Amino acid sequence: MDVQAIKQRFGIIGTSPLLNRAIDIASQVAPTDLTVLISGESGVGKEVFPKIIHQLSARKHGNYIAVNCGAIPEGTIDSELFGHEKGSFTGAHEARKGYFEVANGGTIFLDEIAELPLSTQVRLLRVIETGEFFKVGSSKVIKTDVRVVAASNVDIGEAISEGKFREDLYYRLNTVPIYIPALKERKEDIYLLFRKFAADFAEKYRMPVLQLDEEAVKILTNYRWQGNVRQLKNITEQISIIEKNRDINAQTLLKYLPQSQYRDLPVLYRKEEERKEISERDLLYKVLFDMKKDINDLKSIVGEILQNEDITKNIQQNNAQLIKKLYQNIESFEDQTDDIQIHRPPADPVVEPIQETEVIEESLSIQDKEVDLIKKALTKYNGKRKKAAKELGISERTLYRKIKEYDIN
Numbered sequence: 001m002d003v004q005a006i007k008q009r010f011g012i013i014g015t016s017p018l019l020n021r022a023i024d025i026a027s028q029v030a031p032t033d034l035t036v037l038i039s040g041e042s043g044v045g046k047e048v049f050p051k052i053i054h055q056l057s058a059r060k061h062g063n064y065i066a067v068n069c070g071a072i073p074e075g076t077i078d079s080e081l082f083g084h085e086k087g088s089f090t091g092a093h094e095a096r097k098g099y100f101e102v103a104n105g106g107t108i109f110l111d112e113i114a115e116l117p118l119s120t121q122v123r124l125l126r127v128i129e130t131g132e133f134f135k136v137g138s139s140k141v142i143k144t145d146v147r148v149v150a151a152s153n154v155d156i157g158e159a160i161s162e163g164k165f166r167e168d169l170y171y172r173l174n175t176v177p178i179y180i181p182a183l184k185e186r187k188e189d190i191y192l193l194f195r196k197f198a199a200d201f202a203e204k205y206r207m208p209v210l211q212l213d214e215e216a217v218k219i220l221t222n223y224r225w226q227g228n229v230r231q232l233k234n235i236t237e238q239i240s241i242i243e244k245n246r247d248i249n250a251q252t253l254l255k256y257l258p259q260s261q262y263r264d265l266p267v268l269y270r271k272e273e274e275r276k277e278i279s280e281r282d283l284l285y286k287v288l289f290d291m292k293k294d295i296n297d298l299k300s301i302v303g304e305i306l307q308n309e310d311i312t313k314n315i316q317q318n319n320a321q322l323i324k325k326l327y328q329n330i331e332s333f334e335d336q337t338d339d340i341q342i343h344r345p346p347a348d349p350v351v352e353p354i355q356e357t358e359v360i361e362e363s364l365s366i367q368d369k370e371v372d373l374i375k376k377a378l379t380k381y382n383g384k385r386k387k388a389a390k391e392l393g394i395s396e397r398t399l400y401r402k403i404k405e406y407d408i409n
Contacts, residue, residue: 088137
């Protein structure tokens with residue numbers, strides 16, 4: 001059976017290549033007895049694929065049982081899956097068959113497989129590998145012939161690293177992996193799904209079909225559907241019931257979309273949300289680095305002035321003390337912000353001026369001026385660094401670093 005025929009038979013809407021690939025893999029693995037692991041976000045429709053595998057297999061006349069592992073309490077999960085004997089635990093008033101015994105000759109779908117307790121995972125591994133299991137409270141081996149299809153919306157690899165899932169069970173389940181794409185990966189299907197849901201609800205509630213204008217379609221397509229198909233269907237039903245006007249524009253549609261998921265919308269609709277997400281730390285970084293940039297610009301101007309011999313001579317004659325004070329203030333500010341750039345995220349474009357500053361600091365003219373000022377201060381105070389640093393307006397640590405850097409005796 002080809003992909004299009006499978007879509008029609010199981011009511012699958014979409015033209016995405018990723019979706020078509022998943023359907024194709026399911027149809028190819030169906031005739032075998034291999035275990036299958038289906039992955040994908042919550043709400044993408046993972047529950048449809050085990051049905052495809054079962055119906056296209058030789059087991060289609062056997063039982064098909066779907067089990068949500070996350071919905072069964074940990075204390076009863078073993079009893080539910082493997083059954084129990086009478087009196088095996090409190091409340092076990094009679095013997096009971098488990099899902100693996102009932103599904104003998106058919107298919108069992110274990111949804112949210114990562115929610116299984118580790119002890120149950122050991123039992124499941126034995127069933128998959130040997131086709132044998134024990135009921136709770138029994139020592140009698142029971143054989144079963146069941147095709148296992150599992151699904152998870154969490155990263156099982158991460159669960160393994162955290163010790164929450166057995167690695168050997170993962171490899172046993174993952175014989176054939178099938179990935180179901182999220183709506184954000186198949187945007188071309190979003191409007192198709194909306195139209196299908198809108199038509200279904202119009203028929204169900206006996207009302208005209210919803211119509212979206214061009215801007216509303218863009219918003220619908222670019223919205224980040226964290227709940228995927230399930231969320232899209234729910235919102236379509238809400239609009240179908242509540243809105244009397246069947247022509248839906250962008251403003252009307254936005255009323256039904258949760259604000260927290262506007263990240264993939266055009267800038268027009270997410271600007272306010274982005275402002276809210278700016279942390280106080282980011283604002284502090286911005287202020288400090290803007291200050292750093294201003295100091296670097298000022299230092300650059302001073303450096304250019306010092307490079308001109310005629311101007312430098314005139315300034316030294318008339319305003320030497322003013323230039324000295326200005327340069328000391330620059331050094332003081334630079335020393336105070338010295339450690340900030342270490343914590344600055346490397347991708348931030350404001351790092352660029354800091355790199356330029358390093359080039360300016362290596363200028364020979366500035367170096368000569370620094371050496372001259374440092375030597376004068378040290379001579380004035382007979383080599384006492386603390387007093388010299390105070391005179392220069394810089395920290396003693398900075399003075400020591402510059403003495404070492406310029407090899408000043």
